[in-house]
Structures are given as C-alpha cells and as structure tokens.
Amino acid sequence: MEKFKQKLLQFMYGRYGNDQLGTALLIAYIVLLVLQIVSGWPLFSVLMTADVIWMFYRCFSRNIAARRRENDAFLRIRKKFLDFFKLLRDRIRDCRTHVYHKCPHCRAVLRLPRRRGEHSVRCPRCSKTFNMCVFFGRK
Ligand SMILES: [Zn+2]
Numbered sequence: 675m676e677k678f679k680q681k682l683l684q685f686m687y688g689r690y691g692n693d694q695l696g697t698a699l700l701i702a703y704i705v706l707l708v709l710q711i712v713s714g715w716p717l718f719s720v721l722m723t724a725d726v727i728w729m730f731y732r733c734f735s736r737n738i739a740a741r742r743r744e745n746d747a748f749l750r751i752r753k754k755f756l757d758f759f760k761l762l763r764d765r766i767r768d769c770r771t772h773v774y775h776k777c778p779h780c781r782a783v784l785r786l787p788r789r790r791g792e793h794s795v796r797c798p799r800c801s802k803t804f805n806m807c808v809f810f811g812r813k
Contacts, residue, residue, distance in 0.1 A: 694749060703725045706725060732744070771787065773785075774786075777802070780799050782799040790812060793805070793806055
C-alpha cells in the first residue's frame with residue numbers, strides 16, 4: 675500500500691490535480707448519470723464521456739498555468755451566478771420594506787427603504803444623484 679502511494683505521488687508530481695472546476699465536473703457527471711438512469715436518453719452518456727475525458731485531462735495536465743486560468747474563469751462565472759440568486763433571494767425577502775434599484779451611473783445595486791413617491795437618491799459608491807419613483811408602499 676505504501677509502495678502504491680509512493681508511485682501515485684511520483685505520477686502526480688508536476689501535474690495539476692483537482693480544483694473547484696474539477697469538483698464541478700464530478701458533480702455534473704453524477705447529475706448526468708442520474709438523468710441517464712431516469713430518462714435512458716443516449717445523449718447523456720455522450721455528455722458523461724466528454725465530462726470524464728475533460729476531468730481527467732485537467733487533473734493529469736502538466737500545463738498548470740492554463741488550468742489555473744480555466745479555473746479562474748469558472749470561478750468568475752460561478753460568482754456571477756451565485757450573486758444573481760443571492761440578490762433575487764434578498765429582493766423577495768425584503769419586498770415589503772425595501773426596493774432594489776440600480777444606479778444609472780455605476781450600475782451598483784442599491785437597497786433603499788420602500789416609500790411611495792418620487793425621490794432623489796445619492797449613490798454611496800459613485801456619489802452621483804439620480805431621481806427614482808416608487809409606485810407601491812407607505813407614504
Ligand atoms: Zn453609482
């Protein structure tokens with residue numbers, strides 16, 4: 675067992691290994707496997723094969739800089755995706771008390787108290803002012 679471990683370490687030396695994208699590919703594989711079992715659709719096995727080839731290619735790759743760039747791109751996309759759902763969750767949670775409005779100058783999303791009428795808002799990020807109108811809510 676110790677000898678096998680030594681051989682594996684020697685084989686993996688200078689190779690990329692696993693990262694967040696590799697884990698996501700593994701999760702995608704499991705999801706595709708479940709879909710394949712449930713539906714029996716042959717397209718899923720093609721996707722599963724491609725997924726496994728990509729996963730092992732990345733894991734055993736010696737081009738570490740390229741694999742890091744791929745992982746960074748994946749993390750950026752994942753962050754945008756998660757931020758979108760976090761904002762959606764907050765909007766639903768606060769819909770009675772607050773409105774969310776995008777600053778027209780810097781695109782920052784502002785959380786403002788829900789008060790009916792027209793308001794002048796000063797963005798805390800870019801310090802510019804803009805007018806907005808809230809149609810529903812307390813006076
Ligand atoms: Zn702004």
